[in-house]
Amino acid sequence: MILSDLNEEQQKAVQHGAGPLLIVAGAGTGKTTVITERVAWLIEQGMAQADEILALTFTDKAAGEMEERLDKLLPYGYVDLWVMTFHSFCERMLKNHALDIGVPNDFKLLNQTEQWLLVRENLDKFNLDYYRPLGNPTKFIHALLKHFSRCKDEEIWPADYLEYAAGLKIDLDKMESTGGKGKNKKESEVDESEIKRLEEVANAYHIYQQLLLDNEALDFGDLINYTLKLFKERPNILKFYQHKFKYILVDEFQDTNWAQYELVKLLASPKNNLTVVGDDDQSIFAFRGASMSNILHFKEDYPKSVEVFINKNYRSRQNILDMAYNFIQLNNPERLEVKLGNEKLNKKLASQHKGKGIIEHLHAADEGEEVAAVVNKIIQLKNEDSYASWNDFAILVRANNQAEAFLNGLSYAGVPFNFVAAKGLYAKEVVRDVLAYLKLLDNYHESLALWRILNLDMVKIKVEDLMELTRFAQRKTYSLYEAINQIGTLKNISADTSKKVAYILKKIKEHTALAREKSIKEVVLKFLNDFKYNEYLLAKNDEKSFSYLRSFLKKIEQFEKTNNEKNAANFMQLVELELESGEQGDLPKDVEEGPEAVKVMTVHGAKGLEFNYVFVVNLVDKRFPSIERGELIELPDALVKEIVPQGDIHLQEERRLFYVAMTRAKRGLWFSSAENYGGKTRKKLSRFLYEIGLEKSKIKNQKSKISPKPEIKNFDVKYKLPTVFSYSQLKAFETCPYQYYLAYILKIPVRGKAVFSYGKTMHSALQKFMAMIKQSAGSKQERLFASDNREQLAGSVKNKLPPVEELIHLYKESWIDDWYESKKQKEDYKKQGEKSLRGFYQQIKDKLPEVLALEQGFNFKLDQYTIRGVIDRIDKLGDKVELIDYKTGRAKTEKSIEKDQLLIYQMAAKDVFGFEVENLTYYYLDDNSAVSFLGSERDLAKIKEKILKLIAGILSADWQAVATQHNCQYCDFNEICKYREL
Incomplete structure (x- = not known):
């Protein structure tokens, strides 16, 4: 129930009506609860529809958490929630409207590494003198890109920068023309040198922006600035979205930059129904520590804004606070x-829990003993607390490179852990194995790569045989590949090794041939299957490695989408360049993904999280607080628009970071340090230990060792189960719960199928074609689901039919070229697709459908659960609607079709959209036939009962296999499943 569990201050914030609202919410005070309850309250009160509220966050995780909570709060579901990051919102705007400001709307969004590569490849165009790199340009390019990013944070365009530099030059020229009054010769020379430097940077910024446009690319800063440009230069578009979004909410407002705040102000005007939520003490991402800048600007911009201060803490014990x-x-x-003013805002948080928390300082002689003290304490707490899970523990480090010793310690003790880092994918063993194999396929004589493959655990070639092969290669000056090709001439090699080597050589040749015709992803999946890699990981329940594989395969997919030369050699070249740039590969970002584990992460990464027991480690001088590293290329103060604080900015920011670390803890907070970290000098304790008064309580001479695989009670590994369900999920669980476990819990990567590539192609072509018909009638889906959908059904829609060749063009443009077994199969599908679409065109030619919506997503509630789906097409039939789902294949009879999917859509159409359904239709594209039906009240009651039973089964985590010959024959995992029946 909305409002039921809120305190007085939270209720005041949630129930605020119109006008600007500033909420200052301290750590653990229920900030996310307030935002989501406010969205739900506005909808419940009829003040706005779900798609008329914009909630902006800083991370995808925060947006996902809000959506998850809103799923539970909104009683009937919703169509389109605008809960997203600033960048996602702006990307959506530009995909729709970029052409209105001369920017391609099919732009490529470059990540940091891709920006680096763009500059590196065009470095000669920058005409650098002052900043010309004499050696390796890596660090210089990063510094330049960071500077450009800061410019974009402040909404400084290249023209602004150039104008600023030109203005300084004019002032200098004027001074020189007057004989340099007020300046001596030395000062004038310094000024001239500085102006040349600024002109060079401004010009480099201009060239960089032009390179982006020439390559039809944008970076993340461009998303914000071009959206600002769009709204400022195209008032009609701005007006549309100002009218659309009746209420706007901004999370983590203290970390917004100038450009983001300008964007929010534009959108909120003129109604100014703007809610911002922030806490300056938790600002750890703002430029130069400008933690209060936008909060103070907000008070100036909206002097009559309502202020709500929330300080009741539901997380930590009072002594920790x-x-x-x-x-x-x-x-x-x-x-x-x-x-x-202290009398107006008191930020002293009041715990809503009784009792004291544990606060201790663990001090050791060296890093090894510090690690042992922390790991042993975690094991002790786990054994003493029968309710504790591994997820209750976090080890927080100041920087990623400080985590390794603790990871090794946890591993040695047999404690499950998850190192939550943004980067490091290429260093993971499973990814290094795949990279080695791709390198080998590109060049058989990469002996180190082949050595790694021969050493794979699932290959298990004897060590003595490997040594013999290596000695033979060295003696003959062969590559290792040449040596294993002559294995038959060696007497001391075992028969088992000879057999395995023959298999490996066979697969290398097969996969080399495959790589000439198929995608890199397909080759990688073939390697994982043929070398029994997936089977090996499954036997170990190694969910982490599967998640790393998924991330790596996404990287490959991205490469294949954006490169014409899609071979392994070019991909490996890209990876080498990325490693040269300092890129280590993006790791999966979901902290809660996978089995229970102790979380090891940076303090920055822990923002927004909470744990029962927190360990803040390595608290020594120059580690925490860290050494100040200023900007290599500073932004001129005259161009900075934010309010920058006075004093030691770096120390202030480090204090805020330490404050964030402390306020993650619910019941226990440990600080750890050591005297020796391997250097020559003894380390001083962190000044922060003195500032919190703990330096005197340090435990002297604490000698600890980690017991290998100690007895740990309650060692129960659990996986995160879904909170939102789809038809495909439910169908997979119904078919075989173990198949569901492999596909949706472990998420094992699987090879695609031709039928899926073909199906996606057909769906895409039809969606684009029907959208053209819909647009010809002036219908805008953006406003389709208004408060009363009867208006949408009242009038007739006059659609126009484009020529059939337009449909065929869209089909060819949408073609997905992956996963076909042969060229003949691909051509057969191409011919079938074109034939089917021409038949489809003839079917609708005489009587065009009145299309209301295409690819319409929905979320609807079934008891307390959320069901999510996408309806291919919704047509108007008088004052009712027809729901259509396309199927590739030939028609079935009404008795033989699987009705569940469309029955779910029927429930959604009624509960979410308010439509009365006339027909549920499966449209079979191969022969352009259709089967229609309508669910009765009895049908809908039965499907509801069935869905709830399946969800209960999933949430019980009982993954019992249903192994039948039919099920296993069509299962994606039949090659690795231990229960298979074939």
Whole structure:
């Protein structure tokens, strides 16, 4: 129930009506709850529809968490929630409207590495003198890109920068023309040198932007700035979205930059129904520590805004909160509490839990003993707390490179852990194995790559045989590949090894041939299957490695989408360049994904999370607080629009970071340090330990060792189960729960199928073609689902039919060229597709359908569960609608069709859209026939009962296999499943 569990301050924030609202919410005070309840309250009160509220966050995880909570709060479901990051929102705007400002709407969004590659490949175009790199340009390019990114944060365009530099030059020329009054010769020379430097940077920024446009690409900063440009230069588009979004909410407002705030102000005007939520003490991403800048600007821009201060904490014990509060006050007067006046804003958090938390300092002689003290304490707490799970523990480091010792310690002790880092994919063993194999296929004589393959656990070639092969290769000056090709001439090699080597050589040749015709992804999946790699990981229940594989395969897919030369050699060249740039590969970002585990992460990564027991480690001088690293290329103060604080900005930011670390803890907070980290000098304790008053309580001479695989009670590994369900999920579980486990819990990568590539192609072509027909009638799906859908059904729609060749063109443009077994199969599908679409055209030629919606997503509630899906097409039939789902294949009879999918759509159409359904139709594209039916009340009751039973089965985590010859024959996992019946 909305509002039922909220305190007085939270209720005041949620129930605020029109006008601007500033919410200052401290750590653990239910900030996300307030935002989601406010969205739900606005919808419940009829003040806005779900798609008329825009909620902006900073991370995909935060947006996902809000959506998840709204799923539970909204009683009937919803069509389109605009809960997303700033970048996702702007990308959506530009995909729809970029052409209106001369930017291609099919732009490629470059990540940091791709930006680096673009500059590196065009470095000679930058005409650098002052900043010309004498050696390796890697660090210089990163510095330049970081500077450009800062410019975009402040909405500084290249023209602005060039104008600023030109203005300085004019001032200097004027001064020189007057004889240099007020300046001596030396000062004038310094000024001239600085102006040349600024002109060079401004020009480089201009060239970089032009390179992006020439390559039809944008970076993340461009998403915000071009959206701002769109709204400023195209008032009609701005007006449309100002009218659309009746209420706007911004999370983590303290970390918004100038450009993001300008965007929000534009959208919110003129109604100014803008809610911002922030806490300056938790600002750890703002430029130069400008933690209060936009909050203070907000108060200036909206002097009559309502202010709500929330300080009841539902996370931590009071003594933990008191320590954190006393500590962060050392940042005074550069805190909001001081700026606004203490009598108005009291940021001392009040715990809603009784009792004290544990606060301890573990001090050791060296890093090994520090690690042992932390790991042993975690095991002790786990054994003593029968309710504790591994997810209750977090080890927080200041930087990723400080985590390795703790990872090794946890591994040695047999404690499950998850290193939550943004980068490091290419260093993971499973990815290194795949990279080695791709390198080998590109060049058989890459001996190190082949050595890695021969050493794979699932290959298990004897060590003595490998040594013999290596010695033979060295003696003959052969590559290892040449040596194993002559294995028959060696007497001391075992028969088992000879057999395995013959198999490997056979597969290398097969996969080399495959790589000439198929995608890299297909080759990789073939390697994983043929070398029994997936089977090996499944036997170990190695969910982590499967997640790394999924991330790596996404990387390959991205490469194949954006490169014409899609071979393994070019992909490996890209990876080598990325490694040269410092890129280590993106890791999966979901902290809660996979089995229970102790989380090891940076303090930055822990923002927004909470744990029962938190360990903040390596608390010594120069580690935490870290050494200040200023900007290599600083932005001129005259161009900075944000309010920058006074004093030691770096120390203030490090304090905020330490405050965030402390306020993650619910019941226990440990600080750890050591005297020796391998250097020559003894380490000093972190100044923060003195500032929180713990330096005196350190445990001296704490000697600890980790017991290998100690007895750990309650060692129960659990997986995160879904909170939202789809028809395909439910169908997979119904067919075989173990298949569901492999596909949706472990998420094992599988080879695609020709029928799926063909099906997606046909769906895409039809969606684009029907959208053209729909647009010809002036119908806009953006506003389709208004408060009363009867208006949509009242009038007739006059559609126009484009020529059939337009449909065929869209078909060819949409063609997905993957997963076909042979060229003949591919051609057969191509011919069938064109024949089917021409038949489809003839079917609708005489009587065009009145299309209401295409690819219409929905979320609807079934009891407390959310069901999600996408309806291919919704047509108007008088004052009712027809729901259509396309199928590739030939028609079935009504008795033989699987009705469940469309019955789910029927429930959604009624509950979410308010439509009365006339027909549910499966449209079979191969012969352009259709089977229609309508679910009775009895049918709908039965499908509801069935869905709830399947969901209960999934949530029980009982993955019992249903192994039948029929099921296993068509299962994607029949090659690795231990229960298979073939």
